[in-house]
Amino acid sequence: MSGRERAREEIVRILGEHRDQIAAAWIEAQESRLASAGAVNADELREEVDTIIAGLYEGLAATMPLDRVVTGFAPLRNAVTDFSHRWARLGVSATAIAGAIFALKDACVRVLADGIPDPELRLEATELVHRLLDGAGLLTFQTYVDSREEIIQRQNRQLLEISTPVVRLWHRVLAVPLIGTLDSARAQIVMESLLQAIQDNEAAVAIIDITGVPTVDTAVAQHLMQTVAATRLMGADCILSGIRPQIAQMIARLGIDLSEIITRSSLADALTAAIRMVGDTPAQDARDESTLLNVS
Known part of the structure; x- marks a missing residue:
């Protein structure tokens, strides 16, 4: 088994065993970020992060190639895009939405550091987590842009009809x-x-x-x-x-x-x-x- 495959298995194990710890750390970081947006509470944040972590866990546990887990595994892709849509409706900027996904890396990496004693394996697992969640962050940004473009086109057509x-x-x-x-x-x-x-x-x-x-x-x-x-x-x-x-x-x-x-x-x-x-x-x-x- 290659080092990457072992690292993938370790990430799956950590996500399964320490999901609550990762979610709690992420929620604590996001509550202050969204304090001004309103209509966001810890329960809603927990439901969102649980869905994303579950999608990440299931995607990595499947046999799908690593570079397709974010965009090709429907549960994870849908969790990320729904997250982006909801936060956009709250008035959160595209940068902040992507930043929230990137922040999930920090919570995961801290748990990986404690849960994987082998330094080389821990480094490999950390790099994989960064790649996956960087891709998820970019997906939220693209979703945000596409949503705004759709809204602009719809409003433009409505204005044309009115005019x-x-x-x-x-x-x-x-x-x-x-x-x-x-x-x-x-x-x-x-x-x-x-x-x-x-x-x-x-x-x-x-x-x-x-x-x-x-x-x-x-x-x-x-x-x-x-x-x-x-x-x-x-x-x-x-x-x-x-x-x-x-x-x-x-x-x-x-x-x-x-x-x-x-x-x-x-x-x-x-x-x-x-x-x-x-x-x-x-x-x-x-x-x-x-x-x-x-x-x-």
Whole structure:
């Protein structure tokens, strides 16, 4: 049996026999660290560290290669990632979370020093513990970063949805007032929201108002034309409003062909045209129109 295999067996033995001692030392070090975070008590810390130590014990006791114990052994990997998620929700920084895992090394090494009399074997076991828990610490950091990225992407999509409302202006007439830059991600949100609203409201005309769009380049024009095409496939006509003089000049200079799209200079003109396109609106519908914008 090689020195590394013997060291691995010794670590398994120490973790099995002295789990309570390792956990107590770690908890004592972490209680002061998390005092400002709140909602953390010794029982919760004990449950978390017990789960991590158990995963480490079972992973080392298995036949899995050492370099895959942290990332390849599901109980340990899940224990570490769940630990990272929970502490992140408490407002603990990524550095502090990784530091807490690194601190588990100190508790383990102190017990190894007392439990393994052979200096060479103790050194080998200490190096293995450092490698394993360094990997676990890096895993918590990656988990933290991935979680934050997921939150940012979700919030960004929510902001895009809020910034592209579909408004019912009249009987079977919808409008999407666009403000700011229209990039690919936002164009997709506009299209999805508009098509769903056309179906829900059985709309016949959709107005896309670009009064608040600062500039129209080839990419923006392409997004608009794709939205118009999708709207027509849903059986609705589309009007593009808010064509200011500088926007008109820019479109002409770029050679963008909008000849197949109905355009109007203002939202008021577009609404007037849309009402004509849907025909005479019943008086009752007009009286019940609660979302009519006050345009002039």
